[in-house]
Each structure stands twice: as C-alpha cells, then as structure tokens.
Amino acid sequence: MNDALGGAQSVLVLGGASELGLATLRALDLRPGARVLLAGRSPEAMAAAAAEAGLAPSVTVSTTNWDARDTAGHEAFVEKAFAELGEVDLVLAPAGILGDQQRAETDPAHAVDIWETNFVGLAATLLSAAARLRTQGHGVLVVYSSVAGLRGRKANFVYGASKAGLDAFAEGLGASLAGTGVRLVLVRPGFVRGRMTAGMPAAPMATTPEAVGAAVAAAVAGRAEIVPVPRAVGPVFLVLRALPAKIFRRLPG
Amino acid sequence: MAEVRPVADVGRAPVPRLLTGWGRTAPTRAAVIAPDGPAGPARAGSGDLSGLADAVLASSAVVASGAVAGSRPGPARGLIARGLGRSYGDAAQNAGGTVVDMTALTRVTAIDLAAGTVTAGAGLSLDALMRIVLPLGFFVPVTPGTRYVTLGGALASDIHGKNHHVDGSFSDHVLAFDLMTGTGEIITVTPGGAPDAFAATAGGMGLSGIVTAVTLRLLPVATSRMRVDTERVGGLDELMGRMAARDDDYRYSVAWIDTLARGASMGRAVLTRGDHAAPDELPAKAARDPLRFAPHPRLVAPDVFPSRALNRLSVRAFNELWYRRAPVRHTGLESIATFFHPLDGVGDWNRVYGPRGFVQYQFVVPFGAEETVRTAVTRLSDARCPSFLAVLKRFGPGNGHPLSFPAPGWTLALDIPAGLPGLVGLLDGLDELVAGAGGRVYLSKDSRLRPDLLAAMYPGLDRWRELRAKLDPTGVFVSDLARRLALTTGPAVGPPLAGR
Numbered sequence: 001m002n003d004a005l006g007g008a009q010s011v012l013v014l015g016g017a018s019e020l021g022l023a024t025l026r027a028l029d030l031r032p033g034a035r036v037l038l039a040g041r042s043p044e045a046m047a048a049a050a051a052e053a054g055l056a057p058s059v060t061v062s063t064t065n066w067d068a069r070d071t072a073g074h075e076a077f078v079e080k081a082f083a084e085l086g087e088v089d090l091v092l093a094p095a096g097i098l099g100d101q102q103r104a105e106t107d108p109a110h111a112v113d114i115w116e117t118n119f120v121g122l123a124a125t126l127l128s129a130a131a132r133l134r135t136q137g138h139g140v141l142v143v144y145s146s147v148a149g150l151r152g153r154k155a156n157f158v159y160g161a162s163k164a165g166l167d168a169f170a171e172g173l174g175a176s177l178a179g180t181g182v183r184l185v186l187v188r189p190g191f192v193r194g195r196m197t198a199g200m201p202a203a204p205m206a207t208t209p210e211a212v213g214a215a216v217a218a219a220v221a222g223r224a225e226i227v228p229v230p231r232a233v234g235p236v237f238l239v240l241r242a243l244p245a246k247i248f249r250r251l252p253g
Numbered sequence: 254m255a256e257v258r259p260v261a262d263v264g265r266a267p268v269p270r271l272l273t274g275w276g277r278t279a280p281t282r283a284a285v286i287a288p289d290g291p292a293g294p295a296r297a298g299s300g301d302l303s304g305l306a307d308a309v310l311a312s313s314a315v316v317a318s319g320a321v322a323g324s325r326p327g328p329a330r331g332l333i334a335r336g337l338g339r340s341y342g343d344a345a346q347n348a349g350g351t352v353v354d355m356t357a358l359t360r361v362t363a364i365d366l367a368a369g370t371v372t373a374g375a376g377l378s379l380d381a382l383m384r385i386v387l388p389l390g391f392f393v394p395v396t397p398g399t400r401y402v403t404l405g406g407a408l409a410s411d412i413h414g415k416n417h418h419v420d421g422s423f424s425d426h427v428l429a430f431d432l433m434t435g436t437g438e439i440i441t442v443t444p445g446g447a448p449d450a451f452a453a454t455a456g457g458m459g460l461s462g463i464v465t466a467v468t469l470r471l472l473p474v475a476t477s478r479m480r481v482d483t484e485r486v487g488g489l490d491e492l493m494g495r496m497a498a499r500d501d502d503y504r505y506s507v508a509w510i511d512t513l514a515r516g517a518s519m520g521r522a523v524l525t526r527g528d529h530a531a532p533d534e535l536p537a538k539a540a541r542d543p544l545r546f547a548p549h550p551r552l553v554a555p556d557v558f559p560s561r562a563l564n565r566l567s568v569r570a571f572n573e574l575w576y577r578r579a580p581v582r583h584t585g586l587e588s589i590a591t592f593f594h595p596l597d598g599v600g601d602w603n604r605v606y607g608p609r610g611f612v613q614y615q616f617v618v619p620f621g622a623e624e625t626v627r628t629a630v631t632r633l634s635d636a637r638c639p640s641f642l643a644v645l646k647r648f649g650p651g652n653g654h655p656l657s658f659p660a661p662g663w664t665l666a667l668d669i670p671a672g673l674p675g676l677v678g679l680l681d682g683l684d685e686l687v688a689g690a691g692g693r694v695y696l697s698k699d700s701r702l703r704p705d706l707l708a709a710m711y712p713g714l715d716r717w718r719e720l721r722a723k724l725d726p727t728g729v730f731v732s733d734l735a736r737r738l739a740l741t742t743g744p745a746v747g748p749p750l751a752g753r
Contacts, residue, residue, distance in 0.1 A: 001279075001343070001348070001733050001736045001737035002279050003278075003279060003700060003701040003737060004276060004278035004279050004342060004343075004610070004612050004671055004700030004701045005278075005612070005671060005676055005677050005700075005701050007677065007701060009704075009737070029677070031677070031681070031703055032703065032705060033703065033704060033705055033744070087736060131324060134324050135321070135323065135324055135349055136330075136348055136349045137281045137282040137283060137326050137330070137347075137348035137349030137350070138279070138280075138281040138282070138348040138349070138733075179269075179271060179282070180282050181271055181280060181281040181282035181348055181349075222609060222672065223608060223609060
C-alpha cells in the first residue's frame with residue numbers, strides 16, 4: 001500500500017534498464033522490505049542496472065521479460081507482474097529508444113520499431129496496468145514524455161512523434177483515472193544529458209537523469225500530475241507550442 | 254449540526270468513493286454501503302442487519318474463491334466498517350473493496366439508570382451519547398480529544414483519554430458488544446463469556462468483524478463542569494517530574510508541549526489536570542442547571558488552505574501565544590467541551606493543513622524510558638517541525654488485549670504536515686527508538702509505519718492473528734492499514750519474485 005508520505009512498498013518498472021527509471025528508483029529512497037520488479041528485454045542489462053542503482057540491501061529486486069513490441073503478450077505479462085508483486089503501489093514507465101532519425105527516414109521499418117517501442121507497445125501495456133490499478137483502488141503511474149514530443153522538428157520527428165503520442169495518451173489516461181484512487185504522473189523533461197543522448201550537443205535548459213528522478217520522487221510523494229523538469233521549462237514549453245510554424249522552423253537544432 | 258455526515262445513501266446501490274482518514278493522506282477508492290445493504294429499503298436503525306450479513310457472505314465467498322476483482326470496487330477485496338472517519342490514517346479505508354458506513358446505526362436500545370449502563374448501535378457518536386446521558390447524570394467513561402467518534406470505532410481503536418492513568422481505556426468499560434463475524438453471524442461478546450473474541454476486537458482495528466452494538470458502563474457525575482488546575486511549566490524534566498508526582502491526585506491529566514521551543518525552554522508546556530466539579534463548587538447561576546451540556550455550534554474551516562499555510566512562523570506564533578496566555582498557576586471551572594474537546598469547536602479543522610494533509614504520530618514508552626521521551630522531543634524540536642502543541646500523558650496499566658495501544662508509561666502525540674522535508678527519516682528513526690525502548694505506536698493514528706517494526710511493538714501480534722482468524726476464517730475483513738502493515742497475514746511470504 002502507498003503510505004501517507006508517498007512511500008511505495010512495491011514498484012513495477014517498464015523499461016527496467018532505463019537510466020531514467022534507475023535514477024527514479026534511487027531518488028525514491030525505498031524503505032526496507034520494498035519490492036521492485038524490473039521488466040525489460042535484456043536480463044543482463046537490467047541486472048547491471050539494478051546493481052548500479054545501489055538500492056538498500058533489504059529491497060528485493062528481481063527482473064522479468066517484457067518486450068513493448070509484443071502487444072499480444074501484454075495482458076498476460078501484466079497479470080503475472082501484478083500477481084508476483086501482490087499490491088502494486090507504483091508503476092514507472094521509462095521504456096523507450098531514441099533510434100536513428102536518418103535511418104528511419106529511409107527505412108520505415110526502423111521508424112515502426114521506434115513507434116512500437118515508445119508508444120504503441122508501451123501505451124498498450126499501460127492500459128492493462130491502469131485497469132488493474134483501478135481495480136486495486138490505489139496506486140501511481142509515472143509516464144516519461146519528452147520535449148521532443150512538443151513539436152515536430154526535422155532533426156528527430158520520428159522519435160518526437162512517438163513521444164507526442166505517448167504524451168497525449170498519458171494526459172488523457174490521467175484524466176480518466178480521476179476519482180479512482182489512481183494517479184498518473186506525466187513527467188516532461190527537457191533535453192536529458194545521459195546515455196541516450198551521449199555525444200549530442202546539449203539543448204538549452206538541459207537536465208540530468210538525477211534531476212528527473214528527484215522530480216518524479218517529489219511528485220509521487222506529493223500531488224502533482226504534470227511535472228516539467230527542470231520546472232522552468234514548463235512556461236518555455238507553452239511558448240514553443242504557441243509559436244507559428246514559420247518561426248519555429250527557424251529555431252536552431 | 255454537521256457532525257454526522259453519512260458517506261453512503263442508505264438503501265441505494267454502493268457508491269464508489271475516495272476515502273481518507275482524518276489526516277487526509279493517501280486517498281483510495283472503495284464501494285461504500287450502508288449497514289442494511291445496497292439493495293434493502295431505507296430502514297437504518299431498524300436493527301435488521303440481514304442486508305449487511307448478505308454483503309459479508311457475498312464478499313467472503315468471492316475472497317475465498319480468489320477471483321480477480323472487476324474494474325469497480327467490489328466484493329473481491331473484502332470489507333471494513335467505518336464510523337466518523339476520525340482515525341488519522343488508513344484504518345477505515347479499503348482500496349478496491351467495500352466500506353460499510355456505520356453512522357446510521359444510532360439507536361439507543363436500553364438505558365439502565367440504576368446500573369449506569371447504556372446499549373446503543375455502534376454508529377452512535379460520543380457526542381450524541383453525551384447529549385443523551387449527561388442530563389441523566391452520567392458521563393462517558395472515556396473520551397478522546399474529539400466527541401465525534403462512534404462507539405464501534407472507540408472499541409476497535411480501544412481509545413483512551415486524559416483519565417487513562419485512573420480508569421484505563423474504552424474497552425475496560427464495555428460490558429458487552431454485538432459482533433458480525435466473517436460468517437455473517439452476529440455473536441454477543443462479553444469479557445467473561447467470549448474472552449478471545451473480546452481480546453481480538455478491543456483495539457483490533459475492525460479486523461475481527463463489524464461491531465453492531467455496544468453496552469457501556471457510564472460514569473455517574475453530579476455536574477457537567479470540570480474543576481481544572483492549570484500550570485505553566487518551563488521545561489520537559491520539570492514537567493515529567495510534576496506529572497509523576499501528582500497525576501494520581503486527579504482523574505484527568507494531560508500536558509501540551511511546545512515542540513518548537515528550543516534551548517533552555519525546550520519542552521515548555523502547559524499542564525492541565527482536573528476532575529468533575531461537585532454541585533457546591535458551581536456559581537449560583539450554573540448550579541441551577543448543573544448538568545447543562547450545550548456545546549456551541551461549530552465554526553467550519555473552509556477547504557481553502559494551501560499546503561504551506563502552516564509554516565514554522567505561523568505555528569511558532571500560535572504556540573508562543575498559547576503558552577503566554579496560560580496562567581502560571583490557576584484553578585477554575587471549565588465546560589466539558591473546553592476541557593476535553595477544544596478542537597471540536599472548529600469543524601473540519603484538519604483542512605488547515607492543506608491538500609497534502611498531515612500525519613499524527615503517537616507513541617508510548619514504558620516508565621523508566623524518560624530518556625527516550627526526551628530524545629524524541631529533542632529530535633522533533635531540532636527538526637523544527639511546524640507542529641501545533643504536542644500532547645504528553647502518563648498511561649496507567651494496559652488491559653492485555655493484544656493490539657490495544659495503551660501500556661504503562663509515557664505517551665506523546667503530535668500532528669506534522671505531510672509535506673515536511675525529511676519526515677520519512679525522522680519518523681522512521683523515532684519508530685526505531687520507540688521500539689528499542691519497548692514502546693509502540695498507535696495504529697489508529699498510523700499512516701506510515703514500517704511493517705517490519707510491528708511485531709516488536711506489539712508482542713501479542715501472533716496471538717491476535719490466531720484469535721482473529723477464528724472469527725474471520727476467509728479473511729473478508731481487510732483495510733488499507735491491514736494491507737500496508739500485513740497486519741492479518743504477516744509479512745509477504747508469497748512465491749519468490751521470478752527471474753532473480
């Protein structure tokens with residue numbers, strides 16, 4: 001059960017090797033006895049990530065196989081994950097790949113892979129998870145959006161489209177959960193300096209996985225539902241969204 | 254008066270509702286039903302509880318079958334009774350399941366003036382009971398800091414008051430009660446006739462069944478006024494010394510500590526002790542109606558306070574004012590409402606903590622562990638918790654019921670805004686300190702205890718689980734508190750997580 005101070009006793013991570021997911025787990029500062037189930041494609045990567053997360057020894061961490069693109073298997077996966085954890089207090093959904101924009105433009109199969117991983121498969125899994133949380137009458141879902149989903153840019157519109165879809169999906173799902181005891185936290189980070197963006201030039205108001213993790217932990221403990229990181233990008237997002245396309249296109253990057 | 258606010262419409266279909274405790278933290282959704290069941294006609298107080306029995310049986314069958322619940326709250330996740338929702342944490346919530354709103358069961362079925370006893374529905378509030386019995390020359394044997402608790406809730410929490418050192422806790426004055434068990438039967442429980450069921454229910458957090466009626470021994474009083482000695486005390490050591498020396502001269506005793514005071518005035522307090530006044534102590538005008546009980550209509554706090562309205566400055570100012578206002582030493586008469594229930598003067602006062610709510614922390618440590626109390630007050634003071642006054646009291650002997658909170662020693666209680674940075678670590682540290690000193694925290698106020706500390710705090714836990722299981726073999730009675738602390742089941746021992 002979630003406690004009065006936002007503490008979670010059991011956590012399901014969709015995207016168990018994700019840097020943002022692990023940064024969030026660290027920031028949550030789980031108490032002794034908590035149980036974490038990491039779900040992802042690579043057991044090795046998740047095991048390495050779990051070790052890196054440095055959770056307290058009395059926090060039980062285990063891993064399970066989950067591929068966002070395997071939509072036919074999602075219902076069974078979610079049922080099994082909920083059965084293993086018992087009550088699920090917190091579902092983190094940081095799964096996602098950046099892909100290769102240039103390759104995607106000439107190889108639509110790669111674009112499909114990005115969309116299926118980042119949006120289609122993840123959103124489908126979230127639908128199953130949200131239904132179970134509704135039944136439970138409590139719990140928190142965390143969905144990780146991106147500044148890339150705000151407007152389509154030529155540099156990354158394939159990835160951006162997947163995040164735009166996810167963002168709209170999550171905003172609506174959150175609204176549909178009002179009054180059910182379940183809360184959806186939609187995190188909207190700016191450019192995150194991390195493994196996924198290594199070697200790329202940082203955009204203005206860039207953030208870090210640690211900052212995203214801390215913001216999520218604060219939102220889980222509090223009542224926020226939409227969380228821009230850093231907080232100052234909230235108004236910037238509003239302005240970017242409102243810019244006429246002609247001007248937006250001329251922006252650098 | 255708005256003190257009784259049923260959250261379910263009697264005789265209608267279950268209403269899905271978001272519920273919290275008085276601290277307004279961790280809301281969860283449940284289907285709320287009235288005692289005569291979702292389908293029955295409006296016959297609250299009629300004594301016909303067959304609809305409730307049906308609901309218990311239906312839920313029990315689904316729970317036993319292990320079926321997965323549907324998308325709306327329902328029978329697959331069990332039942333818990335709820336009274337006026339004054340438990341601070343999640344004791345009367347049941348996420349995804351059913352919550353039985355008991356507040357319609359208010360019928361008084363017997364008053365025996367010669368014996369000084371009353372029998373009433375479990376949903377009757379202490380406020381309503383006082384209005385009935387005070388004109389007859391009786392007072393409730395135990396009252397907490399609010400009159401807005403039900404008889405059933407008072408028993409399930411085994412509540413205590415300022416007179417614990419003399420009179421014990423609520424269940425010590427319960428002569429009998431009716432309990433609907435997990436099989437839907439109603440059994441009449443007396444301490445001598447069914448000691449196991451009594452022990453499982455007194456302090457049992459509603460998890461042994463649904464209390465439907467209570468027979469209570471009342472306290473004869475000659476007036477409705479209190480003779481109160483008030484003393485201002487400059488520090489914690491002196492306070493504890495004065496309490497230990499002379500508490501036994503009074504039926505009622507409690508001290509209010511300013512936890513924001515630091516340095517030399519750390520632990521400064523106002524000590525109030527008193528007893529029911531005799532008729533000849535009343536001024537002439539009051540003596541004409543010595544049993545008058547007419548608490549003022551309540552102000553209601555609006556739901557507009559931001560989470561940071563209570564900060565260190567505003568609370569410090571309040572505490573300072575309150576301490577300076579208290580006389581150094583004074584004896585006077587006070588009304589029952591002023592002496593026992595100062596916060597009942599403001600309806601929904603819990604709203605002043607804003608939307609994030611607050612936690613209340615209450616522990617007891619044995620006599621001899623005064624150092625632990627001192628350490629706790631020091632830590633709270635060092636953390637500069639913006640807490641209104643903390644309450645310090647000496648408990649008398651406990652009653653041995655396994656989950657009953659009171660035990661001989663010192664008890665400290667205080668409110669803390671839930672958004673205070675560092676609160677998790679501060680309270681976890683206090684829990685360990687308290688458990689290490691042989692103490693415990695009060696489950697009716699808890700909303701965040703670590704489950705692994707429960708067994709150390711309540712050594713009778715395993716015995717309680719056995720007694721409870723006899724009354725509820727399928728485990729139909731369950732609450733958020735029970736799930737969070739693995740109260741009825743013990744720590745999760747399910748299959749190990751796969752793929753490690």
